[in-house]
Amino acid sequence: MNCTNCGAEIKNGFIKSNNLYSHDIVELINNELGLQAKTYCDACGSELLKKAKISFENKKQEKINQMKKNRMLSEKEENERIKQIGKFKNELISDDYNLK
Ligand SMILES: [Zn+2]
Numbered sequence: 792m793n794c795t796n797c798g799a800e801i802k803n804g805f806i807k808s809n810n811l812y813s814h815d816i817v818e819l820i821n822n823e824l825g826l827q828a829k830t831y832c833d834a835c836g837s838e839l840l841k842k843a844k845i846s847f848e849n850k851k852q853e854k855i856n857q858m859k860k861n862r863m864l865s866e867k868e869e870n871e872r873i874k875q876i877g878k879f880k881n882e883l884i885s886d887d888y889n890l891k
Pocket of ligand 1: 795834
């Protein structure tokens with residue numbers, strides 16, 4: 792059996808082994824790096840996997856930053872609303888006061 796990407800022999804020896812990557816890892820590499828190979832192995836995949844992981848982490852970080860930004864925005868909106876309610880309450884209080 793050989794890796795379809797690089798043609799290296801897949802072997803599971805005691806001293807020398809070359810394993811195919813699992814389906815999940817192959818998908819990760821293909822998704823992150825825009826590749827289309829059906830298999831990767833230890834011989835051809837380790838650099839690709841490193842790059843894919845970095846790309847994946849960067850995207851994750853970007854998402855987290857975006858979420859943080861969104862949360863900060865909604866906090867600002869919430870504060871604005873509280874301010875508005877406060878204003879409204881003050882108006883009600885002063886209306887009461889005027890009635891007396
Ligand atoms: Zn390979």
